[in-house]
Amino acid sequence: MTDVGRPGAGPAGASAxxxxxxxxxxxxxxxxxxxxxxxxxxxVSFMSLALTGLTLKFSYTxxxxxxxxxxxxxxxxxxVHRTAATLMVGxxxxxxxxLARRKSRKGGSWRALILGPDSMLFNKKDLHDFGATIRWFVxxxxxxxxxxxxxxxxxxxxxVFWGIFVIGSTGFALWFPVFFTRFLPxxxxxxxxxxxxxxxxxxTGFIFTVHFFNTHLRPEKFPMDTVIFTGRMNLExxxxxxxxxxxxxxxxxxxxxxxxxxxxxxxxRAIRAFAWTALSLGFxxxxxxxxxxxxxxx
Amino acid sequence: xxxxxxxxxxxxPLASLCCAVLVAGSVGSAWAQENADCLACxxxxxxxxxxxxxxxxxxVSEQHFGQSAHGSLTCVSCHAxxxxxxxxxxxxxxxxxxxTCHAIEAAQHAKSLHGKAIARGxxxxxxxxxxxxxxxxxxxxxxxxxxxxxxxxxxxGRCHQEGSPVTRSRAIHQDHILENYxxxxxxxxxxxxxxxxxxxxxxxxxxxxxxxxxxxxxxxARQNIAKTCTKCHALIEQVHRKVIKGELWEKEAxxxxxxxxxxxxxxxxxxxxxxxxxxxxxxxxHQDPALRxxxxxxxxxxxxxxxxxxxxxxxxxxxxHSGVNAxxxxxxxxxxxxxxxxxxxxxxxxxxxKSIHGVLLGQNDPNAPSCxxxxxxxxxxxxxxxxxxxxxxxxxxxxxxxxxxxxxxxxRYKGPEHEIIASYTESIHGKGLLKSGLTVTATCTxxxxxxxxxPRTDPASTVNRKNVPATCGGCHHGIEEAFEQSxxxxxxxxxxxxxxxxxxxxxxxxxxxxxxTGFKLEIMNKCGKxxxxxxxxxxxxxxxxxxxxxxxxxxxxxxxxxxxxxxKVTDPRSHLSRANVVQTCQKCHSGxxxxxxxxxxxxxxxxxxxxxxxxxxxxxxxxxxxGTFFVSGVHTLLWIPRAVQMRRELRAAEAEAAAEIAAxxxxxxxxxxxxxxxxxxPKEDAP
Numbered sequence: 001m002t003d004v005g006r007p008g009a010g011p012a013g014a015s016a017x018x019x020x021x022x023x024x025x026x027x028x029x030x031x032x033x034x035x036x037x038x039x040x041x042x043x044v045s046f047m048s049l050a051l052t053g054l055t056l057k058f059s060y061t062x063x064x065x066x067x068x069x070x071x072x073x074x075x076x077x078x079x080v081h082r083t084a085a086t087l088m089v090g091x092x093x094x095x096x097x098x099l100a101r102r103k104s105r106k107g108g109s110w111r112a113l114i115l116g117p118d119s120m121l122f123n124k125k126d127l128h129d130f131g132a133t134i135r136w137f138v139x140x141x142x143x144x145x146x147x148x149x150x151x152x153x154x155x156x157x158x159x160v161f162w163g164i165f166v167i168g169s170t171g172f173a174l175w176f177p178v179f180f181t182r183f184l185p186x187x188x189x190x191x192x193x194x195x196x197x198x199x200x201x202x203x204t205g206f207i208f209t210v211h212f213f214n215t216h217l218r219p220e221k222f223p224m225d226t227v228i229f230t231g232r233m234n235l236e237x238x239x240x241x242x243x244x245x246x247x248x249x250x251x252x253x254x255x256x257x258x259x260x261x262x263x264x265x266x267x268x269r270a271i272r273a274f275a276w277t278a279l280s281l282g283f284x285x286x287x288x289x290x291x292x293x294x295x296x297x298x
Numbered sequence: 299x300x301x302x303x304x305x306x307x308x309x310x311p312l313a314s315l316c317c318a319v320l321v322a323g324s325v326g327s328a329w330a331q332e333n334a335d336c337l338a339c340x341x342x343x344x345x346x347x348x349x350x351x352x353x354x355x356x357x358v359s360e361q362h363f364g365q366s367a368h369g370s371l372t373c374v375s376c377h378a379x380x381x382x383x384x385x386x387x388x389x390x391x392x393x394x395x396x397x398t399c400h401a402i403e404a405a406q407h408a409k410s411l412h413g414k415a416i417a418r419g420x421x422x423x424x425x426x427x428x429x430x431x432x433x434x435x436x437x438x439x440x441x442x443x444x445x446x447x448x449x450x451x452x453x454x455g456r457c458h459q460e461g462s463p464v465t466r467s468r469a470i471h472q473d474h475i476l477e478n479y480x481x482x483x484x485x486x487x488x489x490x491x492x493x494x495x496x497x498x499x500x501x502x503x504x505x506x507x508x509x510x511x512x513x514x515x516x517x518x519a520r521q522n523i524a525k526t527c528t529k530c531h532a533l534i535e536q537v538h539r540k541v542i543k544g545e546l547w548e549k550e551a552x553x554x555x556x557x558x559x560x561x562x563x564x565x566x567x568x569x570x571x572x573x574x575x576x577x578x579x580x581x582x583x584h585q586d587p588a589l590r591x592x593x594x595x596x597x598x599x600x601x602x603x604x605x606x607x608x609x610x611x612x613x614x615x616x617x618x619h620s621g622v623n624a625x626x627x628x629x630x631x632x633x634x635x636x637x638x639x640x641x642x643x644x645x646x647x648x649x650x651x652k653s654i655h656g657v658l659l660g661q662n663d664p665n666a667p668s669c670x671x672x673x674x675x676x677x678x679x680x681x682x683x684x685x686x687x688x689x690x691x692x693x694x695x696x697x698x699x700x701x702x703x704x705x706x707x708x709x710r711y712k713g714p715e716h717e718i719i720a721s722y723t724e725s726i727h728g729k730g731l732l733k734s735g736l737t738v739t740a741t742c743t744x745x746x747x748x749x750x751x752x753p754r755t756d757p758a759s760t761v762n763r764k765n766v767p768a769t770c771g772g773c774h775h776g777i778e779e780a781f782e783q784s785x786x787x788x789x790x791x792x793x794x795x796x797x798x799x800x801x802x803x804x805x806x807x808x809x810x811x812x813x814x815t816g817f818k819l820e821i822m823n824k825c826g827k828x829x830x831x832x833x834x835x836x837x838x839x840x841x842x843x844x845x846x847x848x849x850x851x852x853x854x855x856x857x858x859x860x861x862x863x864x865x866k867v868t869d870p871r872s873h874l875s876r877a878n879v880v881q882t883c884q885k886c887h888s889g890x891x892x893x894x895x896x897x898x899x900x901x902x903x904x905x906x907x908x909x910x911x912x913x914x915x916x917x918x919x920x921x922x923x924x925g926t927f928f929v930s931g932v933h934t935l936l937w938i939p940r941a942v943q944m945r946r947e948l949r950a951a952e953a954e955a956a957a958e959i960a961a962x963x964x965x966x967x968x969x970x971x972x973x974x975x976x977x978x979x980p981k982e983d984a985p
Binding site for chain 1: 837839840842843844846847848849851887888889890891893894895896897898901903909911912915916919920922923926927930931933934936937938939940941942944945948
C-alpha cells in the first residue's frame with residue numbers, strides 16, 4: 001500500500017560514514033527506530049493476546065488452567081488480553097498516521113506512494129518474482145533479484161492488516177456485546193466468537209511457523225535475523241538478499257546515506273535475548289496448539 | 299313460647315297431701331299441684347318451646363320419672379317456684395335447686411372448680427343436671443345411672459376430650475385425658491374388664507369437690523395424692539418401700555415423691571414394677587468399687603452420684619433392672635433380662651427396633667449399638683444437656699465412634715460415602731455446628747434420625763431418594779417448597795429416570811456453601827451428569843470456557859436456569875421464558891436487550907441443522923486456515939533445499955574471505971613464522 005521509507009537518509013547517516021574507522025564495517029540501515037519500536041511492541045502485544053486467548057480457546061486442556069493461573073487468574077488474563085488488544089490497535093493507528101505523515105513530507109500523492117517501487121502493495125515485479133522463486137525452488141532458475149520488499153514480506157504485512165481488521169472488529173463485538181446487539185442479532189456474537197477464535201488461530205499459527213521460518217529459521221539466516229530489532233544488516237548480506245534495492249541505491253548514489261555504525265555487542269546480546277524469548281514462547285504455543293488440536297480437540 | 303294445650307285439671311287428693319307435707323315448710327302456698335296436673339301438658343311428646351333459637355322438647359316421660367331416684371317426689375318438689383301457682387304456668391321457670399335436698403354435695407360443688415366457674419358466669423361450667431341428668435336420675439349404684447362408674451369417663455369426657463370447647467378454650471394442663479385413661483391400667487380395668495371398682499375420674503378427682511392440684515384442699519394436691527391413691531391401694535407403702543418409708547410418705551409429701559411422679563396421672567402404666575426394692579438395698583453391694591461379676595469379671599460398681607445427677611435421678615434401680623425379688627437375700631439374683639429401656643421409652647424403642655441398628659442387634663450382631671452405646675448407662679443426661687453424648691455438638695463424635703473411616707461400621711459399609719466424619723466436619727453443616735457452635739445446625743441425627751436410622755436403600759429411610767427433599771426441607775423449608783414446584787420434583791417431572799434430589803447436587807457429607815468457588819464450578823458437572831449434551835455445548839461458549847478456567851463470575855447453569863425453581867424454558871415461570879429472559883441476562887449484562895438475549899448460550903458449530911450459520915462460519919474459517927497453511931507450507935518446504943544450498947555457499951565464501959585476510963596479514967610476518975593460512979584451510983572444505 002505504501003512506500004516504507006528507509007532510515008538513515010540525512011546528516012546523521014552521512015556523519016556516520018565519515019566517522020567510521022577501519023575497526024568495523026558499516027552496516028546498511030533497513031528499518032527506522034519507529035518501525036523497530038512498533039515491531040517490538042507488536043511482539044509484546046501479540047504474544048500477550050495469543051497466550052491469554054489460547055487459554056480460553058483451549059480451556060479444556062490442563063495447560064490452559066495452569067497458564068491462566070500463572071497469569072494471575074482468568075480475570076487478570078482478560079485484562080491483559082484487552083490491554084494488549086488496545087496496544088495493538090494503537091500500533092496500527094500509529095503506523096497509519098506515520099504513513100500519512102510520510103506521504104505529506106514527501107509531498108507526493110497517495111497514488112505515487114502506492115504505486116512506487118518501494119510500495120508494500122503487490123505489483124508486477126512481485127508476480128514475476130513469485131514465478132521466478134518457484135522456478136528457483138525446483139531448480140529451473142536462479143534466485144530472483146528481490147527488491148526492498150519481497151512478496152512474502154508483503155504477504156506477512158497484509159496478513160497483519162487483515163488480521164487486525166478481522167480479529168479486532170470481532171474482538172470489539174465480544175468486548176461490548178450489549179452495545180453491538182443493539183443493532184446486530186444475538187447470534188452474531190456466536191459468529192464473532194468463531195471468527196475471532198479461528199482467525200486468531202490462523203494468525204498465531206502463521207506467525208509462529210511460516211513467518212518464523214521465512215525470516216529467522218531459513219538456513220541462511222538461522223537461528224535468527226535481528227535486522228528488525230537493530231535495523232541494521234551487513235552490506236554483504238544486503239547486497240545478497242535484496243540485490244535490486246542495492247543496485248538501485250548504488251545507481252542513485254544514495255547508498256552511503258543509509259550506512260551506519262553497528263550496535264555494540266552488549267546491545268546485540270540484549271536484543272538476541274529478547275528475540276530468543278519471543279521465539280521460544282512462539283514455539284511453545286505452536287506445540288501447545290498442535291497438542292490441543294490433535295489429541296484433545298473437541 | 300309455650301304452646302298451651304287444652305287445660306284440664308284433675309287434682310289427686312293424695313298427691314296434694316304429699317306435696318303439701320313435703321314442701322309446706324318452705325313454700326307455704328295455698329295448694330299444691332299433682333304430678334298429673336303437670337303431665338297433662340308435659341306428657342305430650344310434642345310439647346316444645348324455643349330457647350335461644352332452638353326448639354326444645356318439654357316432654358317428661360312419666361314412666362322414666364317414676365322409675366328414677368326421685369320417682370316418689372312431686373314435680374313441684376324440685377320446681378319449687380311453681381308450687382301453688384296456676385297452671386299453665388309462665389315461663390321460664392327458675393333453675394331447680396338440688397341443694398335444697400343435697401345440701402352437702404351442693405356446697406362441695408359450689409366450692410369446686412366447676413362451681414366457681416358457674417359463679418363467674420362461665421357458660422361451659424357444668425351444673426348438676428349436666429352430669430346427673432334431670433327427670434331420669436338413677437342412683438349411682440344403678441348401672442344405668444349417668445354417673446355409674448362405667449359411665450363416668452364418658453360423662454367427664456363430654457367436656458374433657460380433645461377438641462371439645464372446654465379443652466380448646468380453658469387452661470387444662472393434661473392432654474388426651476380420656477384416651478390416656480382408657481389405655482391406662484385403671485381405664486382398661488374399668489372399660490375392658492368391667493371392674494366397676496377400678497378408679498374412674500371421680501375416684502381421684504372426687505365427684506363434687508373437683509379442685510385444681512394447686513389447691514391444698516384438692517384430692518390431687520401433692521400432699522393429698524397418697525391419701526387419694528391409698529383409698530384403693532390401701533397398704534401400698536408396705537409393698538412399695540423403695541420410695542416410701544411407711545407413713546412418711548404422707549407426712550413428708552413435699553420431699554418424697556408422690557405416686558404421680560412415677561405413675562403419671564391418666565397414664566398409669568400397666569408395667570408391673572418390681573416392688574419392695576429401695577436403691578439403698580442395691581447399693582449395699584454395688585457401692586463397692588471392687589465388686590465384680592463372677593462370670594466375666596466386669597466391674598459391677600455403680601456410682602450412685604452419677605445416677606442422682608442423671609435424667610433418671612427419680613427412677614429406681616429396679617425400675618430398669620426389672621425382675622428383682624425383694625424377698626431374696628440378693629434380690630437381683632432373679633434378674634434374667636437385660637435392661638429394656640423401651641419399657642418406659644416405648645416409642646423410641648419401637649423405632650429403634652425397626653432401624654438398622656435394632657435389626658442388627660436382633661441378629662445378635664456384635665457391632666450393633668444398643669441404647670447404652672449412645673446414651674450411656676447410669677449417668678444418662680438429656681440431649682439438651684451439653685455434657686450429654688447426644689447433645690447436638692457431641693453427636694458427630696458419638697456416631698464417629700463406629701462410622702469414622704476404619705471403625706467397625708465404616709468397615710462394614712459398602713456404599714459410596716467415605717470419610718464421612720472427616721467430610722462432615724469440613725462441610726457447611728459441620729463447620730456451623732463445630733466451629734460456629736450453632737446447635738441448630740444439621741448433625742448426623744438431623745438427617746438420619748436418632749432412632750429410625752435406616753440404609754438409604756430402604757424406602758422408609760429419611761435419606762432414601764424419595765424422602766431426601768422432605769428431610770432437607772425440615773430445615774430448608776423455603777427451598778423445598780420451590781423445589782417441589784420445579785421440573786426436578788417427582789410430582790412435576792415426567793421421566794422414567796431418577797430425578798435429582800438435594801444430595802445429587804449438594805452431596806451428602808461434603809456440603810459446601812452454594813457461593814463457594816468449588817461448589818459453583820462443580821455444579822456444572824452435576825448438571826452434566828444428566829444433561830450431558832447440553833452441558834457439552836455450554837462448554838463451547840464463552841461462559842463455559844471461562845468457567846472451565848475456574849472463573850466463577852460468568853454464567854453457570856443455575857445463573858440462568860435457577861437453582862431450585864428450575865422450570866422448562868417453555869414454562870412462563872422459567873427464568874428463561876420470553877417474559878423473563880432479558881431480565882435474567884441483565885443480572886450480569888446491565889443494559890442487555892431482547893436482541894442480546896438472542897445469543898446462543900448452548901451453540902455448537904458441529905450441528906449444521908440446528909446452527910447452520912455457525913457451522914458454515916466455522917468451516918469457512920477452517921478452510922481459510924487450512925488453505926493458507928497449505929500454500930505457505932508448500933512454499934516453505936520447497937524453499938528449504940535452496941536455503942540450505944545458500945547457506946553452504948555462504949559458509950564457503952566466508953571461509954575463503956577469512957583465508958584471504960589471514961593470508962594478507964601473514965605476509966609481513968612470513969619470514970618469522972609459517973603461513974597461518976593453512977589454519978583456515980579446512981573451512982574451505984566445509985559444506
